[in-house]
Every structure is written in structure tokens, then in C-alpha cells.
Amino acid sequence: MHRRLGVLLGLVVLAVLALLLPQFGGDYYVHIFALVFTNVILAASLRPSLTCGQLNIGHSAFMSIGAYTSALLAKNLAVPFEISLLGGALLATAVGWAIGYPSLRLRGVYFAMVTVAFVEVIRLIAQLWVPLTRGMSGLSGIPKPSVLGMTLSTRTGQYYLALVLMLATLLVLWKLEHSRLGLIWRSIGMADHLAQSLGVNIARHKLLAFMLGCFFAGIAGGFYAHFIRFLFPPEFGFLMATNILVYNYVGGRGHFVGPIVGAVFLSLLSEPFRGSPYETIFFSIAMLLTILFLPGGLITLPRKLAELRWWRTASAPTPSPAA
Amino acid sequence: MTPALFVQSAIIGVSLASIYILMALGLTLMFGMMHIINFAHGAVYMLGAFVIYYVFFQGGAPYFAAFVASMILLGIFGYLVERSIYRPIKGGIEPTLVALIALTTFLQAAGYPVFGQLDKHVPPVFPGTRNILGVGISIERLMIIPLAGALVIGLYLFINKTRLGAAMRAIEQDKEAAALQGVNVHVVNGLAFAVGFALAAASGALMAPIFKLDPMMGEQPLLKAFIIIILGGLGSIPGAILGGLMLGLIDSIIATALGAEPAFLLSFVFIILVLLFKPTGLFGYAP
Numbered sequence: 001m002h003r004r005l006g007v008l009l010g011l012v013v014l015a016v017l018a019l020l021l022p023q024f025g026g027d028y029y030v031h032i033f034a035l036v037f038t039n040v041i042l043a044a045s046l047r048p049s050l051t052c053g054q055l056n057i058g059h060s061a062f063m064s065i066g067a068y069t070s071a072l073l074a075k076n077l078a079v080p081f082e083i084s085l086l087g088g089a090l091l092a093t094a095v096g097w098a099i100g101y102p103s104l105r106l107r108g109v110y111f112a113m114v115t116v117a118f119v120e121v122i123r124l125i126a127q128l129w130v131p132l133t134r135g136m137s138g139l140s141g142i143p144k145p146s147v148l149g150m151t152l153s154t155r156t157g158q159y160y161l162a163l164v165l166m167l168a169t170l171l172v173l174w175k176l177e178h179s180r181l182g183l184i185w186r187s188i189g190m191a192d193h194l195a196q197s198l199g200v201n202i203a204r205h206k207l208l209a210f211m212l213g214c215f216f217a218g219i220a221g222g223f224y225a226h227f228i229r230f231l232f233p234p235e236f237g238f239l240m241a242t243n244i245l246v247y248n249y250v251g252g253r254g255h256f257v258g259p260i261v262g263a264v265f266l267s268l269l270s271e272p273f274r275g276s277p278y279e280t281i282f283f284s285i286a287m288l289l290t291i292l293f294l295p296g297g298l299i300t301l302p303r304k305l306a307e308l309r310w311w312r313t314a315s316a317p318t319p320s321p322a323a
Numbered sequence: 324m325t326p327a328l329f330v331q332s333a334i335i336g337v338s339l340a341s342i343y344i345l346m347a348l349g350l351t352l353m354f355g356m357m358h359i360i361n362f363a364h365g366a367v368y369m370l371g372a373f374v375i376y377y378v379f380f381q382g383g384a385p386y387f388a389a390f391v392a393s394m395i396l397l398g399i400f401g402y403l404v405e406r407s408i409y410r411p412i413k414g415g416i417e418p419t420l421v422a423l424i425a426l427t428t429f430l431q432a433a434g435y436p437v438f439g440q441l442d443k444h445v446p447p448v449f450p451g452t453r454n455i456l457g458v459g460i461s462i463e464r465l466m467i468i469p470l471a472g473a474l475v476i477g478l479y480l481f482i483n484k485t486r487l488g489a490a491m492r493a494i495e496q497d498k499e500a501a502a503l504q505g506v507n508v509h510v511v512n513g514l515a516f517a518v519g520f521a522l523a524a525a526s527g528a529l530m531a532p533i534f535k536l537d538p539m540m541g542e543q544p545l546l547k548a549f550i551i552i553i554l555g556g557l558g559s560i561p562g563a564i565l566g567g568l569m570l571g572l573i574d575s576i577i578a579t580a581l582g583a584e585p586a587f588l589l590s591f592v593f594i595i596l597v598l599l600f601k602p603t604g605l606f607g608y609a610p
Contacts, residue, residue, distance in 0.1 A: 055417055057424065102598040109360050109557065110598065112420060113549040116362075120546055121591050124584050238542070242428055249421055280432035287425035291418050292411055 018163055022156040030155045034162040034227060036267045038220045041169045043247035043259035045216030048173070048209035050248055051182070053189040054108055056210065058115030059217050059244045061122040062092040064236035066218025067225035068126060068133060071142040074226065081146045085222040092218030093211050100210045105203050119238050126233035138232040145226040158227055165223055169216050170260070176212070177256055185209050239280060246283050250290045252297020261298050331458040332579040333572060338464045340571020341471030345526040346548035347555070347563040348478060349519030355495045355558040356515050357409065358416055362423040364523045364548060365541025366430040367397055371527030372536050373434075376443050379531075386448045393528040394521040401520025405513040434538025443536040467529050474525055475564070478518070482560075491515055495558075546587075547574070553594045556604025565606055 022030050042063060049056045070088035073079040079087070103114040126133050133139055145152050145161055152158050176182055187195040188202050196202050225231055243266075251262020266286065273279045290297060294304065346364060353361050371393045379389035408426065412419050449466050452459040482488035490511045493501035502508050526544065534540065551570050555562025570590060578586040597605060 053417065055420055099595070102595050102602075106598070106602050107557070108417070109354070109358075109420075110553060110602075113360060113553060114594070114598070117546050117549055117591055117594075120542075121588060124588060128584055239428065242424055245421060245424070249418075277432040277435040280428050284425040284427075284429035284432065288408075288422060288429070291422045291425070292408070295418065 022159055027155050030159045032268075032271060034155070034159045035224075036264055037162040037166040038224050038227075039244075039247065039263040039267045040166050040260050041216055041220040041223075042244045043251070043263040044170055044173050044256075045213040045220070046244050046248055047213075047256070047259050048176070048182075048185055049206075049213050050253065051177075051185040051189050052206045052209045053192065054104065054206055054210060055112040055245075056115050056213065057112055057238075057245060058117075058119040058241050059213065060236040060238075060240035061115075061119045062096060062214040062217035063221035063224070063240070064122050064126060064233075065092040065095055066221030067231055067236070068139070068221075069218075070222035071139055071225040071231055072132065074143045075139075075141060080149070081143070081226060082148075085145075085219060085226075088222040088225075089215045089218030092221070093215040096211045096214030097207065100207045104206045104210065115241075116238070119236075119241050123233050123237055126231075126236075133231075133233070136233065138230055140230045142225055142229040142231070144229070145223070162223060162227070165219060169219065173212075173216070174256055181205075181208075243283055246287045250286055250297055252299035254296055255299055258297050258299050265298060327456075327458045328579060329576070330456050331460060332575045334455065334458075334460050335464055336572040336575030337568070338467045338571075339575055340568045341468050341475075342526045342530055342544065343547045343551055343571055344564055344567035345471050345474060345522050345529075346544050347551040347567055348475065348560065349522035350548055351552055351555075351558055351560060351563045352478075352482075352491070353515055353519045354552070356491060357419075357512060359409070359419050359423070360549075361516075361519060362420060362545075363404070363427045363430070364519070365543075365545030366427045367400070367520050367523040367541070368527035368530075368544050369434065369536075369538060369541035370400075370430065371397055371524030372445075372531040372534075372540065373438060373443075373527075374524070375528045375531040376445050376536055379448075380445050390525070390528045393524045397524035398517040398521035401516040401518075402513045404520070405509075405516035409512065409516065410509060431538045431541075438536075438538060445531045445536065448532045463532055470529060471526075474522065478522070479560075481518075487511070487514065547590075550590050550594050552604075554597055554604055555606050559604070559606055562604055562606035566604070 018033075021033060025033075042059065046056060046059050066085075066088035068088075069091045070081075070084040073084035073087050074081060099114060099118055100111075103111045127135050129135070130137075143151075145158060147161065152161055177185075184195070184200055184205050187198075187200065188205060192202050221236075247262035247266055248259045249262070250266060251260065252258030266283065270279050270282050273282065294300065296304075346368065350361055350364055353359060374393035374396055375386075375389050378384050378392050379386050382389070384392070404426065408422050409419055412422060447461075447463050449462040452461050453465060455465075482491060490501065490506045491514075493504065493506055494508060494511055494515075498508055501511075527541070530544075547570060551566040552563060554570065555564075555566030573590060573593075574586050577589060
């Protein structure tokens with residue numbers, strides 16, 4: 001009961017801080033945090049797939065599909081933002097099905113290799129289909145997001161939109177993870193043959209988890225397109241895909257908040273060198289160190305520190321409490 | 324497409340195929356033993372090419388000395404990667420893959436400050452062209468075929484005729500049983516890393532005089548190698564060789580006719596079809 005109260009209090013404080021940020025921070029922080037929220041959506045949407053033990057190394061491709069579809073629908077056909085956003089996400093989901101169906105039936109590594117190649121495929125298509133996407137000149141002139149016919153022209157309005165999209169995504173993913181479906185995903189990740197012997201259709205559930213991720217990656221991409229209002233094919237390359245993976249691993253795989261912590265922490269920490277090669281160096285070192293020395297991710301850090309303190313004070317070692 | 328152009332692109336296709344095969348063989352060997360895909364293979368290819376740049380072009384050493392140096396240096400690097408990344412993770416396949424991806428992005432990103440922003444070029448080692456069936460082919464590209472072929476045969480003999488190769492095959496069949504027979508699994512895995520890395524370095528070293536050098540140069544060959552092992556079936560060495568030949572030819576002939584990017588897109592569609600209808604690869608067996 002105590003614990004639950006603490007969690008609730010923490011959430012309220014976070015919510016108040018998020019709501020008040022535009023009042024205290026300038027446009028710079030509003031901009032940065034809207035992007036952080038996009039990263040949180042991306043990181044959290046990869047989690048169902050990872051829970052099933054499927055290494056999706058091409059998540060940015062689905063973000064790219066969502067971004068380009070939504071941008072082109074709104075720009076060329078004057079489709080309202082809500083519908084273009086949904087259209088982009090649905091196309092990303094459909095493409096996810098087409099890629100996932102053939103490759104998810106086999107061992108995980110096939111899927112991993114296919115997703116890596118798929119990032120390159122989407123980048124090339126965005127680059128070569130010049131009449132539609134403007135290729136390497138980049139797609140500009142994307143309309144600002146609007147809600148119910150009202151254009152969100154200020155950075156603050158767009159910030160709140162990002163906040164709402166993120167909260168909605170997290171709510172859906174949280175509910176699913178704590179439903180029967182989430183239990184099935186975990187069982188597949190732990191022992192897929194055992195799950196299969198209990199009557200779980202593992203290929204179908206892996207595909208479902210993957211497509212769910214594609215949908216929300218499409219949402220993140222759609223928001224990004226209307227927020228930044230300029231799309232450039234190489235942006236959604238292999239590096240962004242690995243960053244999404246890094247958020248999950250550095251944050252921690254064991255709990256729902258892991259990817260959220262990872263995305264917020266790393267996005268803010270890497271902000272000073274965004275766009276330079278040092279950003280990637282920073283990310284890869286963070287990833288290597290976490291995997292080697294903190295396999296549970298940042299969310300296990302408090303417990304690790306507590307254990308360490310306990311070790312220092314106690315003279316004799318006893319079996320670890322994790323067992 | 325004229326017949327001459329066809330012959331030319333077919334020969335270039337075979338020489339490309341030899342590079343892809345060298346890459347894919349290392350990946351397949353490591354997969355067979357440890358069930359991991361070495362995502363760092365492309366970065367090692369890049370480093371192999373840069374060793375040629377610094378030792379052969381800048382250092383003035385003979386090409387073959389630089390070639391051997393490249394293989395040895397990166398072979399040692401491979402052993403160290405096994406020691407410091409693969410072994411501490413203790414067989415966790417997924418964390419190992421993620422760690423190897425992190426290593427790749429680190430090597431690529433660190434390449435820019437270390438090697439400089441500008442593309443590097445290595446002068447030709449075998450200048451001139453040779454007339455084959457009425458078309459001129461650069462000797463540089465032709466020489467790749469026997470050199471890579473020698474390495475493939477060397478690998479075959481190593482795996483099938485030496486005690487160490489037998490240990491590798493034993494681990495591939497059953498790791499625990501191999502350990503019970505006295506095979507030091509850690510050391511042999513480390514050597515497999517070394518062999519895989521050395522083969523990737525050799526591919527990079529062979530390509531250095533032909534393509535421009537930059538830290539991202541390993542991406543394309545890595546993706547090609549992935550396509551080959553999906554085509555040929557994971558863990559299968561004949562599959563890797565046949566898949567490599569197929570992809571090299573398709574790649575070169577279609578690239579000549581339509582351009583490099585459509586060729587890549589087409590090969591991706593091809594592997595999706597293979598996965599749909601023959602999921603274990605054209606020459607693979609059920610996992």
C-alpha cells in the first residue's frame with residue numbers, strides 16, 4: 001500500500017512538471033522535450049517485440065513510413081492531421097505485417113537480419129522516389145499539426161500534443177502488457193517451445209507484438225513530420241534504429257518503465273552533441289557499459305547500489321535476494 | 324545489354340561474389356558455433372581496408388605484407404572481442420547481438436575523428452586491364468577471384484583437416500559434449516572469432532584498392548552477406564558459397580542494367596520470397 005502511494009505521488013509530481021514545463025522553460029526546452037516524448041513513444045513501442053525475444057533492429061523504418069505518409073497526405077491532399085497521422089500509422093502496421101509474416105516464423109536472427117536490411121530498403125525508396133518524396137533534397141513545407149480543425153501553431157501547443165500522444169501510447173501499451181496478451185508475450189520470450197506446447201500460437205503473437213510496435217512507431221513518425229516539418233531520408237537510418245534499441249537496453253528490459261527511463265535519460269544527456277559523431281560514440285559506449293556491467297539496465301541501479309551498501313556493512317555474504 | 328557488357332558484368336559479378344562469400348563464410352562459421360550473428364563484420368571489413376591504407380599506401384610496405392598484417396591485427400581484435408564481450412555475457416544471444424551492434428556503431432562513429440572526414444583512396448596494386456572474350460577487365464578486379472578462392476580453400480582445409488577445425492565442428496554439433504571431450508570451448512570460440520574477423524579484414528583489404536574508403540564502407544557488404552546467408556541457409560558453408568555466387572551475379576548484371584539501388588531493392592524482395600516459400604534458405608536444412 002505504501003509503495004503504491006509512493007508511485008502515485010511520483011506520477012502526480014511528474015505530470016505537474018510536464019504540464020508546467022512550458023511556463024518555466026523557454027521554447028528551447030519545449031522543443032527538446034517534445035522530441036524526448038517522441039523518443040519515449042519509439043522506445044516503448046519496441047518493448048512488446050523485445051518481450052517476445054524478437055530483436056527488431058529496424059524500428060526507424062516504420063517511423064519513416066509513418067512520417068512520410070502523414071506528411072504527404074497532409075501536404076498533397078490536405079488531409080486533416082488526425083487522419084493523416086492515423087493513415088501513416090496504419091500503413092506502417094501493414095508494412096510491418098508484410099515484413100514480419102515471412103521472417104517471424106524462423107529463428108530470431110533471421111528476423112533481426114531482415115529488419116536491418118529493411119531500414120536500408122526504406123531509406124533507398126525514400127531517396128529514389130524523387131517525384132513523391134523529393135529524395136535527397138528533403139521534403140519540406142509539411143503543414144503544422146492541427147486538432148479538430150484548429151492549427152497548433154505554437155511550440156507550446158505542439159508540446160502538449162506530443163505529451164498527449166505519449167501518454168495515450170503508454171496507457172495502451174501498459175494495459176496490453178498487463179493483460180493476458182502481455183503474459184503470452186512474456187511466456188514466448190522466456191520459453192517459446194514451452195508456450196507453444198501449451199497451445200500458444202507463437203508466430204501469430206510475435207507478429208501481433210511486432211505490428212503493434214510498428215503502429216506506434218508510425219504515430220511517432222507522423223508527429224515528428226508535422227513538428228520538425230522537414231524530412232530527410234538518411235535521418236531514419238540504421239543509427240536511429242539502434243538508438244531506439246539502446247533506450248530499451250540502457251533503461252532496462254525488466255520493467256515497463258525501462259524504455260521510458262532510457263529514452264528520457266539518454267535523449268537529454270546526448271543533447272549537447274546532437275548531430276555530431278560524438279553522439280553515436282556516446283550512445284554506443286553507454287550501451288556496451290550497460291550490457292557488460294549493469295545487465296538489468298538503469299532501473300536496477302538503485303537496487304544494485306543498495307546491495308553494494310549492504311555488502312559493505314555485512315561481513316558474511318548470504319544468497320542473493322534475487323533468487 | 325550487349326553481349327560484351329554482359330560478359331563484363333558477369334566477370335565483375337564473380338569478383339564481387341568472392342568478396343561477399345568471404346564475408347558470409349565468417350558469419351556462418353560464427354553462427355554455427357555460437358548462434359550469434361556478428362553485426363560487427365562490416366566494421367571489421369572497414370578496419371581491414373584502413374590497415375591497407377596505412378600500412379601499404381602510407382607506410383610503403385608491400386601489398387601482401389599489409390594484407391597479412393590486416394588479417395593478423397583484426398584476428399587478434401576478434402579474439403579480444405570474444406574475450407571481453409562474448410565471454411562475459413555468458414551465451415546470452417540477444418545481449419551479445421546488441422553489444423556487437425554497439426561495437427559496430429562505435430567503430431564507425433569513432434572512424435570519423437580518427438581517420439578524418441575525407442574519403443581515402445588506395446592506389447591500384449595490379450594496374451592495367453586484361454582482354455577476356457573481347458572485353459577489358461581491370462586486373463585488380465580479376466585478382467580478387469584467385470586470392471579470395473585461395474582463402475576459401477584454406478578455410479575449408481582448416482575446418483576439415485586440422486585438429487582445431489575438428490574442435491570447431493565438435494562445438495558446432497554439441498558444445499557440452501565437446502567440452503567433455505577436452506575441447507577448451509572458450510579458446511576455440513575465441514579462435515572462431517579470430518578467423519571470422521580475419522576473413523572480414525581480408526575482404527576489406529582486397530576491396531581497398533577498388534572502392535573509396537570511409538568509416539561507413541562496411542554497411543553494404545554486411546547487408547549483402549546477410550542476404551547471402553538468408554539465401555543459402557544459416558550455418559551452411561556450401562549455401563554461403565552458392566548464395567554468394569548468385570547474389571554477386573544478380574547484383575552485377577542488374578546493377579549494370581538498372582543501377583545499384585534497384586539491384587539492392589530487388590535482392591531484398593528476393594529474400595522475402597525465399598523466406599516465404601523456402602524459409603530455411605535455398606540450400607539450408609531445418610534448424
